[in-house]
Amino acid sequence: MTPAAPAIRLPAVADADDPSVPDYVRELEQAAHYLPADQRALLRRAWAVGAAAHAGQTRKSGEPYITHPIAVAKVLADQGLDIETLIAAILHDTIEDTPLTRECLAGEFGETVAELVDGVTKLDKLHFRDRQEAAAESFRKMLLAMSRDLRVILIKLADRLHNMRTLGAQSAEARERIALETLEIHAPIAQRLGMNLIKAELQDLGFRALHPWRHAVIEKRIRTQPVVRRESLVQIEANLAQRLAKEKLPHRLISRVKSPWSIYSKMRAEHKSFTQVMDVFGFRIVVRSVADCYHALGVVHATYKPLDARFRDFIAIPKANGYQSLHTVLFGPYGSPVEVQIRTEEMDLIAERGIAAHWSYKDGGEGPNSAQSRAHSWITGLVESQHATGSSLEFLENVKVDLFPDEVYLFTPQGDILSLPRNATALDFAYAVHTDVGNTAVAARVDGKLSPLRTKLASGQRIEVITAKSSTPKPQWLEFVVSGKARTAIRQQLKQIGHEDAVQLGHRMLDRALEALETSLDRVAAERVDAYLAEHRYPRLEALLADIALGNRMPSQVALSLARAAKGKAPRRAADPVALPEDKILITGAERGVISFANCCLPVPGDEIMGYHTAGKGLVVHRLDCSNVAEYRKSPDRWVAVGWDREVSGDFAAALKIEVDNRPGALAQVAAAIAEVDSNIDRVEYIDRDANMAVLRFAIEVSDRRHLADVIRKVRRLGVVMGIQRI
Structure with missing residues (x-):
């Protein structure tokens, strides 16, 4: 490392009218208009330091290298990020690629900026067995840096977004690799952090780079939708605006078109052709308050009939990344389904910017359900799981499970909400509550009904986990858990x-x-x-x-x-x-x-x-x-x-054959009696049955022979029971 770094520092801030300040720096300052003048002056200082450090370096497109970090900072300025994040974005490649040191950055711009730059520095000096392992280890380090300061991931995502915008200069092989990595990791992270604007652009650019022909075909089909279809959408927009105005509901009505990537994903997931994916168009209604959201929903449903089973209330039950909105699908003219989203101004801001939305508005961003706190808890969970994981590749595999957005929302007995990946089981829920709960789980009550641990869960269900101190994880559990946390803990x-x-x-x-x-x-x-x-x-x-x-x-x-x-x-x-x-x-x-x-x-x-x-x-x-x-x-x-031994712990399986009157409520009476003696029922099955009598086999859990005798005594006293014996 040469002692050139001190020469890079500027003794004074460049003047705003200085003709040597390039247009792209002025565009950055314009995007950061929300910052006070003295902080915008620091952006020029950071540009001068970065430009001097990267002097002589060019991108593959031939442009000066400094244009890339400035563009990254502009992406973040568009999201309303603070001055420290913007400076760190301008200087994010300096420690790795230039003589500028971390100490120099800390002295010039403060310790926070130096920490952020260090967090996004790549791992070029490390050697890995293959590229896949290098990507996994780099990703692991990124998460660890995120756990210290979430702004690290914001810079990393903005860096990836600008690289995707300028991907054309790369070779075909590099384009495919970078696009795949973007779709598999970076776009889902942006979605998990609620940053839908960045997520949508990453997905679209990734799709275009990975499958250019498919992207072009779908994009053309969207542009050339039948005239009748487009006219019907204009009519729908007019009708909705008119009805909302009559109800004196202040609102913004925005029409939107689904992106080629979301249409392609739906075509693949549902095995449909383009013509079958009908809800390509939609509307967003932005109102002032939560009460107005439900009022607007009533207006919309009175205007057009809603499609059955397509209504989702993400206001009452927000997504894991803090996203809130009402979703409904209307049966429009000409049989076209039209998706409508209804949300408040703040919800709209969070939906588009996610955790970045709260950086400038900290008063509203520190509650337990804020996007920032949700992101922090998710990352903390990932960091915990990476300590217990054997390899970087295994860790990345587990994280990918958590990243993809299909989720179910479940209630604990106390009414708290937990989100889990689609197809999650009762055992995944147990591990989501706490690792110790998962390790000792034996069954669950799903909406009050006793169910095995492999039961798949659906949104809105209330889950209570039944544990036993003597229970331990079984190898077959790995066959049906879907969350990365559960899989890591079981292994x-x-x-x-x-x-x-x-x-x-x-x-x-x-x-x-x-x-x-x-x-x-x-x-x-x-x-x-x-x-x-x-x-x-x-x-x-x-x-x-x-x-x-x-x-x-x-x-x-x-x-x-x-x-x-x-x-x-x-x-x-x-x-x-x-x-x-x-x-x-x-x-x-x-x-x-x-x-x-x-x-x-x-x-x-x-x-x-x-x-x-x-x-x-x-x-x-x-x-x-x-x-x-x-x-x-x-x-x-x-x-x-x-x-x-003298002291034996745990629950032990036992089986009873019970003969009962074959009449309504008999089975419920027996089950209640068994529960009253603190015994769990694992399974019930009919051995024999006729018009007058039913013979049932109850598989139950007891602590010892005396406990079993108590169960038999309690059940025998029931009027509906004609006989009981241990099998």
Whole structure:
């Protein structure tokens, strides 16, 4: 780095009338008209510093390089951003590409500007395995910078927007790569932050660069809509304006045409041709207050009939990015559906500028539902998840799930609103509430109805998550969750749970097998243990113990091999399933990762039990009176003596066969009685049914045998119940 940086600083601010100030700088100052004169003078100072720093550098189009950062600053000035953001935009490439240092920037324009410039500096000096990983890691750094100051992402988006506007100078390969990245990452981020104007232009420019022919065809079709169609829209506009005026509703009525990208996306998503995508045109009605929005909605619906199931109220339930508006679709003349959006002036500002709208109006932007606070909470969540993610690529994959805009809006029992991606399940909701809630979830109540965790959710539903302390994430959960947060948390938890439990249980099982040979793991020579591990290719003892617990190695065979030195001593008889308590492996309920409970007999604490060692499944616990136990006696080497510990935690599955009068309300009475004894119902199914009687199977959860007896006693007292027994 040369000491040229000090020479770049300006001792005085250039005069506004100075002929050396280029037109593009004057255009920037004009766009920043909302700033006081002394701050606009700082823009000229920043331009002079940037121009000196980038002297001799040109863009691929041949223009001086400084024209690019000035254009980026103008994009942000059009959004009404503050002076620090505009200066940082002018200087955003200086630290990386010029002799200008961070310290020099901080001294000249302040620490905040230096921090912003540093946040958007690219990662050219780092080396990655491939371009995809480089993009993912760059994106991760961008999010971390965003979490410190959201203005970093505003500069980054403006930078990308100007690059897309001037994409023609790039090679065909670079155009395709940059356009794809814009559509996949930058446009969705702009949408997630509520910046619809920038989002729409990024999408349209990306679409044009990626599919120029398709873009040209759709654009031409929009321009050449049938005359009848265009005349009908003029008529609709006139009718709406007239009816709103009669109601003395002050308003702005704006007609709008959907962009080629939004039409193309709809054609692809709904598998329709252009002629089938009818709501190409629409109107926006901007009024003064929320009350006026609903008043205008009534006027609009009185003027033209609304299409059923196409009304959305984003005022009562805002989108995750703070967007608020009423959406309705009208059945217009000639059968053309016409989309109408109704919102207030402030909502319109937020809809177009998102988080940028609140930078100049901080009084209205600090509430819990403001665009800024919503953006902050989203980014904070992403930063938390990136700490738990293994690789940048996995992180980027999870983030993409959260970026795309199809969302469902759900209520917690307290009435709070959570937004989740489309097709989200009850388990996604549990993880959205809190990671610990997700990790211990067992079921959910969706609008009061008990539902499994894989239930897909729809907007407006009220969700209550049912948890159990003993519950842990299952690998199959990854098959149906859709949110990045849930997927990351499940993967993280699965890595921790299984191995530790398996090692612990394997240790106890091997100890018992060695006791039968009158020795113990502590008394086996370390050389003998190391030799066994090397022979069977185990990197460490823990891996062997985990394999024993999972049923991949028989503890008796491992014990025999380790105790060969003591083969002169007669081994004791194999453990009997009703052995003394001190000989048994005691179950606490926390070993769910490596101990499972047989579905054939569903043992609960208090039952006499035995364990059977099964390859791949580990230890399966059965009741001693299970019909399958006789078959297991034929393999005594796989039989493991188990018992219940003094303190057992968690909920255990049980099944009841209940005979009831076949009359309305009988099932509800039984379900209410079970709930009164604090037992959860997992599933109900009819075994048999006729005109007079119904036989039902209830799968329930209980804490122990006494709890089960309480359930049976409570249900038996019901007048509609003719018989009940445990299955």
